[in-house]
Amino acid sequence: MRHLLDTKNLGREDALRILDVAEDMADAQQREVKKLPALRGKTVVNLFFEDSTRTRISFEAAAKRLSADVINFSAKGSSVSKGESLQDTAQTLQAMGADAVVMRHGASGAPRTLATSGWITAGVVNAGDGTHEHPTQALLDAYTMRKRRYGADSRGRDLAGYRVTIVGDILHSRVARSNLWLLNTLGAEVTLISPPTLIPQDVTAWPARIGYDLDEAIAGGPDALMMLRIQQERMNAAYFPTEREYSRTWGLDAARLAALPPDSIVMHPGPMNRGLEISADAADSARSTVLEQVANGVSVRMAVLYLLLAGERNEKEDAR
């Protein structure tokens, strides 16, 4: 593996390899000394053109626990706000000796541009690009589902027959897209529930069932119910009349929580809008995996950085 740009082109074998290595990383996080020496002397740059706290610190924790050096670069208050191009920024990082660049960008496809440009030799990890993909979020979600279902016996298993319902703003959600592709690769069945205004116009090519009624989806007894954040910063049109109406029709309240089968889990990529897409009852219940997702995120990102950086640079792979 040279880069991690999306889950759409991530094969089943590579996906399972990341999830299995994440198991080992999670085990190491239980030890007295949590740090592993695998990436000693490597430099990981967090290149963030969009605001993010949790993803950035999760990648930072992951890199540091593997003994890599971390440089944080956020576009605000940097040379980028003075008009520096992506090419110049990238070449600066290259000159500083970056071994991996973890990139978040508002434009879909920016990480791929960086990875295929020839500006840098570092491995590129997509940490969210526009409305395209957020692959490590999907990987940590799949890891969380697998862990809840198979516990200590998770290694080597996929999610065949697992039923996932994703609810909310599908139109703008890179989390939903990455999850859709990865879950499909791993054999899970995906249902998308959304207001008709917040679903892309043509989704016939998506391997998912599309619905508009949350109660109907809950009655179907999904194994995992994933509530997406209403991204206020992207709500620049009248997608739904009021927040109250959204919450009443598509929010996970106490009554809907009670209607879920006893062993199904409630997921949220965070940060949560409590009272909007998810009620406090649901967010704090024992079936909520929100905090597990955060902890698993570090393990999964450690696995990705390890697989990208630990081995010798293979020239055949470089040519791809």
Place this chain on the structure above:
Amino acid sequence: MSTRTVLHEADIARALTRISHEILESNRGPDNLVLLGIPTRGVTLAERISRILGEISGETIPAGALDVTMYRDDLHRNPTRTPRPTQIPSGGIDGKVVVLVDDVLFSGRSIRAALDAIQDIGRPATVRLATLVDRGHRELPIRPDFVGKNLPSARDERVRVRLAEVDGEDAVTIEGE
């Protein structure tokens, strides 16, 4: 290219029994012992030795697995290696007598990595080393405490340990020119 079998099933069984007796003798009994195998075949050997120790002493000797992949000094010189699970027995290793078990002892670099890995998990009272085959050519000041068979070999020969649990049969072979 010639392949010759240097240890057969019965030889391996005898060697492991002898190693088990030596472990008990040097430890003056089964107290405080923990066996940690280095994946893949070291783990199988540790389980077998644990079983034999149990038969001899009547006590249960915990056996686990210690993966050393991320501690290797040649990590960046090879294609990415996938780590194997580490399983530390529930009693931990603090204050215990840890016996590392490996199939073939060669350069000693895996054992150096294993010592680093142990340090991150706890602080044993003593660490000892058992190996089924010692083929020489050490590159570090490391020496085994319990050896199944000393097997002088040329550096370019390949020594393989095959075990029924992993490979379907028990044998130690040496491949050379």
